[in-house]
Amino acid sequence: MAIMIGVLYAAGIYMILRRSMVKLIIGLTFLGNGANLLIFLLGRITKGKPPIIPSDASLLSDVYADPVPQALILTAIVISFGLQAFAIILVKKAYEVVKTDDMDQMNNTDRDDHEG
């Protein structure tokens, strides 16, 4: 699992370092997933014991998975979706304006530079 997170981080950063905007967003997604898994792992993982109180009890008696990281991740997933949705639309709009996916060519706010 730890190795998997390392791979996700590596992939995310590699993608961010590329020049394409689409790759940038994919990279962000990878990083986000890596971070989620990291939090998940740090709460120690438990198999097959969801933190749900059985219907006939009012307390959890058995060993259970840590609910706090799960709550955190749930929030993180939702927020990262907000970010991604916005980024994707932004990319689309930016492409419509400057007609390129290459970030090196949108380095200038002057309109005249895009005509080339």
Place this chain on the structure above:
Amino acid sequence: MLIAVLSGFILAFIMAFTGRWFKGKLSLLLSSVPVLLFLYFLQYSSTVAQGETLLFSYTWVPSMDIDFVFYLDGLSLLFSLLITGIGSLVFIYTAAYMKNHEYLDRFFAYLGMFMASMLGVVLSDNVVTLFIFWELTSISSFFLIGFKNESAESRKSALQALVITGLGGLFLLGAAALLGQITQSYSIQEMLQSGISIESSPLYGIVLLLIFVAAFTKSAQFPFHFWLPGAMTAPTPVSTYLHSATMVKAGIYLLARMSPLLGGQPAWSLTLMIFGGITMLYAAFHAIYRTDLKAILAYSTVSALGILVFLIGMGTEKSLLAASLFILVHALYKASLFLVAGTIDHEAGTRNLDQLGGLRKVLMPLAIAGLLAAISNAGIPPTIGFVGKDLIYEATLGTDSTLWLFTLVALITNILLLAAGFLAGIKPFTGPMPDALKDTHAAPVLMWLPPLLLAVLGLALGLYPAMIEGFTRAVHSSLLGSTSTAHLALWHGFNLVLLLSLVTLALGVTLYMVIRPSAERLAKVERFEKFSPKFILNGLGAAGTFFARAITSLLQNGYLRYYVFTIISFLTLLMAYKIISGVNLYIDYSRLSILSAKEIIIFSIMLASILFAIFTNSRLAAVASMGIMGYSICLLFVFFSAPDLAMTQFAIDTLTVILFVLVLYHLPKYLVLSETGIRLRDAALSITFGLFMTITIIEVLNEPVDKITSAYYAENAYKLAKGKNIVNVILVDFRGIDTMIEITVLAISAVGVFGLLKSKVNENPLKE
């Protein structure tokens, strides 16, 4: 007292809203503020003259030992009276001088702010509040100097003054902190009474240096003197108020205040005497070469400030007495001369000595004011200037060691200053009147009364020095740190001091007769400008700007990936250092659960999809593999007891992929944009970082985990919130507000997306 000090700020604040009512005739009404303050401070003068001191304290930040403590003794009262007294005259004068100016209200607001800050400086007993007010004077003077903000030169001078005095302020803060550290107190009086000898502290030298830079920058001492002549681009009332009587004296005040605390050491006196001596000679020479009235006055002010620094540095009883009186004397005649110059400028339309002459015919009262001020400046009896000059000579003669040198320096300076004073105060009124000035009008009463008042006061005090004897004693006591028994008199009999005065007078008048300031002579002096401190400091400033620009363009290059690269590289280096410097890396195999077959499959799928996403040339494939990766994580959540997460991840991933695909449809083809070398470099960095992350995680996992929070939620989920799914209960009950904010974020994002989609892209309107 607090209200008295802050009233200027209150005035400025009120002006911000009601300023437009005060632009016309009502502006004179504003003068009542400084006049009332002047009367308020005047009522304390008899008490203080009897040697008493008053303390007013108001709690401000008790936890940090910073309070408004206002300490009223001879020194601070003298300054308060100067600030409010000359302030009153300046306010009145301004009402006439800048009549119907568009931004008159603003100008008064700045003046009020400045007056309040200045009062704060001289009254604060706490060094931290002293610093705050000190900075406020710099800031408000910036606005005042740069008041003619449409002129580039004016803006430049204002900036110069701000940089120099602001720099000094920083040094003052340093000094305040160190003093507080040495004496365990921020109160100047407590420092004095505590008896802790600061000289023996190892920090003494640093404190001294910091105080010196602060005082020298504020009081325009060599080599920081150049901002003051530059600041003459300000309207004349400002020059009068800030640059003759008050702000430039703040540095003098600081030195005087610190003198009983830090003085008496060779390091103190030598530095002050050397810098004061250089300044007074250097500036006095400059003064007589100028043709602009205000420039003459500015340089002679710098020179006078040099004399004060010199006297404080000397530190003998006589010299401190001379300093106590000279502060008052100088303020009286210099403010008067400045106001005279301002009126001449206003009525005749020029301040250039080449073109001025014979103005006595139309501006008679002003000519009297100029004459009186000039003779007070010259030290001709029976003015107070004579008493002051006498004391300076007595002080220099009183030192044993290299007495002739000091006296000589003082003599030369005084001769030059006398000539400069005559140039400014008498020359414009004498001789034939040039044709160009024939249509000069008589000045309104408000423009000649204030300078005349000051000049007459100088004369009156000279005739009856006993009037201010008690008061001067009180000032002297504050400087000495012990009780003074000084005696002031106009006439001391025939002695060496009188002889020196006569020599000064004779040579000074001769010099005045001989020199004819003109543009050619000014040009000669200005050739040396290249070697002046002003030029060097400006050069340093330019170099600093260049350096900053180079650094900025290196770091802020506008390429996201370089930022990311830099940050990650640095982080990797840090981690590498930590890992190499010893890491406790072991894997507790007993705690590792055996990977089941399905988990291995999931991991392989993830790995494959990640690699595919990286290396594929098709955008669609990359997005699809990203989706597969997301689903794999979703499955992981299922295996490891997180059903809620699995559901969320599933929904979100689906949405993201759909969205992506919809948008991608419009985008161009993937291109391999980077060169192989760069790709390899990035790959190396990414892999190293990922590896380090893995190592860190493994290490962290070896640490014990604290489950208190989780246990609390698990126990109370049903009891308090009547919910059985603990994750849900946390989100909607325990941390309900967080979730609400999260939803808000999503809403904002949705609005953003909607806005982006709806907005029409304006197809290069410049092209058409």
